[in-house]
Amino acid sequence: MKPLSPPSLKPEIQPRSGLAHGTDLLMRHCLPCLFVLLVTLVLSAPLNIPAQAELMPAIVQVSVFLWSVFRPSLMPSVAVFGLGMCVDLLSFEPPGVMLLIMLVVHGVGLSGRYVLARLNVFVLWLVFGIVMVFATALQWVLCSALALHLVETLPFMFECILAFGSFPVLYVIFVWTYHFIVNDANRA
Amino acid sequence: MRGQGGDRIMVMPVSIQSRQAMGKLVLPFLILVACGVILLGKADRPLIEHMRMQVADMLAPAYGLVAWPQARLRELSGNLQDIRNLEAENIRLRTENANLQHWYDVAAALADENATLKANLHWIPDEAPSYVTGRVVRDTSGLYARAVLLSINPDTNVRKDGIALDGAGLAGRVTEVGKRSARVLLITDSSSRLPVTLESSHAAAIMAGDNSGTPKIIYYPQDNMPVEGERVVTNGEIESLPAGLPVGHVHYLRPGTPVVIPAAGLEHLDILRIFNYADAVVPPDAPGRIPLPTLGRTMTLPPQFQPKRG
Numbered sequence: 197m198k199p200l201s202p203p204s205l206k207p208e209i210q211p212r213s214g215l216a217h218g219t220d221l222l223m224r225h226c227l228p229c230l231f232v233l234l235v236t237l238v239l240s241a242p243l244n245i246p247a248q249a250e251l252m253p254a255i256v257q258v259s260v261f262l263w264s265v266f267r268p269s270l271m272p273s274v275a276v277f278g279l280g281m282c283v284d285l286l287s288f289e290p291p292g293v294m295l296l297i298m299l300v301v302h303g304v305g306l307s308g309r310y311v312l313a314r315l316n317v318f319v320l321w322l323v324f325g326i327v328m329v330f331a332t333a334l335q336w337v338l339c340s341a342l343a344l345h346l347v348e349t350l351p352f353m354f355e356c357i358l359a360f361g362s363f364p365v366l367y368v369i370f371v372w373t374y375h376f377i378v379n380d381a382n383r384a
Numbered sequence: 385m386r387g388q389g390g391d392r393i394m395v396m397p398v399s400i401q402s403r404q405a406m407g408k409l410v411l412p413f414l415i416l417v418a419c420g421v422i423l424l425g426k427a428d429r430p431l432i433e434h435m436r437m438q439v440a441d442m443l444a445p446a447y448g449l450v451a452w453p454q455a456r457l458r459e460l461s462g463n464l465q466d467i468r469n470l471e472a473e474n475i476r477l478r479t480e481n482a483n484l485q486h487w488y489d490v491a492a493a494l495a496d497e498n499a500t501l502k503a504n505l506h507w508i509p510d511e512a513p514s515y516v517t518g519r520v521v522r523d524t525s526g527l528y529a530r531a532v533l534l535s536i537n538p539d540t541n542v543r544k545d546g547i548a549l550d551g552a553g554l555a556g557r558v559t560e561v562g563k564r565s566a567r568v569l570l571i572t573d574s575s576s577r578l579p580v581t582l583e584s585s586h587a588a589a590i591m592a593g594d595n596s597g598t599p600k601i602i603y604y605p606q607d608n609m610p611v612e613g614e615r616v617v618t619n620g621e622i623e624s625l626p627a628g629l630p631v632g633h634v635h636y637l638r639p640g641t642p643v644v645i646p647a648a649g650l651e652h653l654d655i656l657r658i659f660n661y662a663d664a665v666v667p668p669d670a671p672g673r674i675p676l677p678t679l680g681r682t683m684t685l686p687p688q689f690q691p692k693r694g
Contacts, residue, residue, distance in 0.1 A: 237443070241450040273411045280418070285439045291425030291432045296418040303411050342426055 224378055228263045228270045231373075232256055232279050240286040247358065249287075250351060253294060254359035256283060257301050257331065258366045261324055264305030265312045266370075270378065276302045290342040297335050301327060317367065325360045332356040513626075515659040516540040521565065529595045530573035531559070532653055534566045542566050545624040546658040553630040553647030554578075554618060555656055566658065570650055571631070572599055580631055580644075581619040582610050588619060591631065591644055597651065598643040601634065610634045610642040626661050 239245075239252035256279070263271035280295030287294060304327050305312065312320060336352045398406075425432045466473075501507075518534040536542050546558040548568045556570040569576055576593040582604070589604035604610055614634050620627035632646040 237446075241443075241447050242454075243450060244454065273414050277414045277417070281421075284421070285436055286443075288436075290422070292418055292420075292422030295421055296415065299411065299415050299418055303415070306411065338422070342422070 225270055227373060227377055228259065228267070229275045229279060232259050233282060235259070236279070236283050236286055247354065250355040250358050251362075252287070253283070253297075254355055254362055255366065257298065257328065257359050258324070258363050259370070260298055260302050261305045261327065262367065262370045264302045265309045265320075266374065267378065268306050268309065271302070273299070273302060273306075290339055293335055293338045293342070296338070297331050300334065301331055321360075321363050321367075324363055328356050328359045332359075510626075513659045513661050514541070515657045516542055517655060517657045518542075518566070519655055520653045530570040530576075530593065530650075531556070532568050532570065532656070534568055534656055534658070535564060536566055536658075538564055541660065542658050543660060546660050547625060547629070548656045548658050549629065550648040550653060550656055552649065553632060555646075555648040555650060555653060557625075558658060568656060568658075571644075571646060571648075572597060572650055578625070578631075579619050579621040580616050581627070582634065583615040583617055585609070585611050585614060588621075591616065598635070598637070598645055601642040601644060604642070612636050616644050624661050 235255050236252060239248055239255070245251065260271060260276055260279070264276075276298055277295070280298040283294045283298065284291050312323060315323065332352045332355060336347065336349060339347050339352075502509075516536060518536045521533045521535045534548070542558060542561055544558055544561055546566070548555045548558060554571060556568045556573075556576070558566050559569045560567045570593070571578060571591065572593045572595065574593050574595045576591075576599070578591045580589055580591045580601075581587070582589060582601075585608050587605050587608040587610065589601045589610070591599045592602050593599040601610055601616075612634060616631040616634060618625050618627060618629040618631060630647050632644040632648075634642050635645045636642050
């Protein structure tokens with residue numbers, strides 16, 4: 197005998213679960229990581245964009261941070277590790293540094309998500325700025341230690357400012373993706 | 385549908401507590417691995433470089449696809465710019481052409497006049513110097529910083545102090561001659577000093593190389609400063625170097641430091657001609673002349689001036 201269940205609040209036609217639907221769901225769920233991967237690949241190509249070398253880590257870090265705060269299931273630690281390896285292989289920094297920084301940013305977002313996700317956007321922006329300052333400082337310290345001399349600080353400051361500045365734009369993209377692509381799948 | 389994500393993860397039969405504990409350990413473990421990667425990168429740099437190069441090789445076609453339209457676009461914009469400047473360019477070229485036509489007429493008239501004058505004056509023409517042409521073999525980085533080695537045929541008559549010219553101007557002087565090669569000291573070497581004449585200010589000066597691409601002009605008269613852009617030619621002060629060979633033109637790097645931009649393409653010398661001017665001018669004997677004593681020897685008087693003994 198079937199147990200009585202209350203009628204669904206939003207009676208909708210459910211899509212038939214099949215290969216097409218599964219692929220659709222998978223693609224929607226992979227979108228954040230694919231976006232970061234695409235940014236990495238595109239910005240490592242010789243596009244001759246000014247400040248290309250600093251733009252790539254900035255965008256990658258903002259994306260990792262946002263998804264780690266709001267939807268860590270779509271940006272798991274293992275995926276961040278894989279993306280970090282890709283960034284490392286495509287850049288010319290000392291190997292592993294960018295990977296570590298990405299994991300740290302991800303860890304900060306992940307551990308503080310219950311507080312961070314409830315914050316106002318502007319406060320979140322400020323918090324991200326502070327996180328970036330520390331992350332970039334750590335990156336500079338690591339690069340200097342591995343190069344055995346003090347490397348120039350200006351590119352790192354520039355990268356930090358670039359990440360801070362690109363946060364709003366990426367936040368808009370993130371919100372749009374979250375509402376219309378990722379969350380849509382669960383409503384469908 | 386809602387709980388689908390949670391159901392799918394369940395693969396290993398582990399308790400919820402241990403799964404949560406493992407989930408919490410993933411990030412620290414990955415951070416440790418990242419530190420390991422950093423250490424590995426420091427310890428085995430070639431491995432990382434190799435991997436990076438392989439990734440770059442894999443992505444090279446894609447990068448090519450990205451670079452191709454960029455190059456086309458740049459070309460197109462360059463073409464458009466050219467088209468926009470076409471009018472101005474045409475006007476400039478027409479004026480320049482008219483100007484050059486004028487100078488051509490002047491030159492032709494002067495050449496005619498010169499020929500007539502020389503005919504009337506019984507001008508002794510300069511002897512055409514003999515020359516050999518050789519291929520530049522390599523830059524010798526030995527005694528001189530700026531010198532080239534020239535491969536020559538053993539039969540040819542190349543002597544020390546031969547003058548090396550390329551198609552555009554003076555390149556240097558032969559300093560050593562071997563059996564099948566000759567070393568040419570370029571005018572840019574720091575041990576090269578050549579007397580030159582500045583053509584429009586008519587000043588004599590010394591062109592001194594300093595191992596850079598542009599030799600300095602030194603010892604020029606202070607009341608007759610070199611003029612920017614004027615031609616620099618050799619002057620006939622030394623025996624083996626005739627007057628009037630083109631060297632380059634004057635350029636001021638900064639006020640007070642005139643340099644010569646060499647006419648010869650010294651950066652990419654390919655073929656050089658070695659001219660032999662050494663026997664062009666043979667000084668006649670001077671019978672009454674007392675040869676100067678060489679250093680370190682006492683002077684001996686000619687016999688008629690020697691004090692008579694006894």
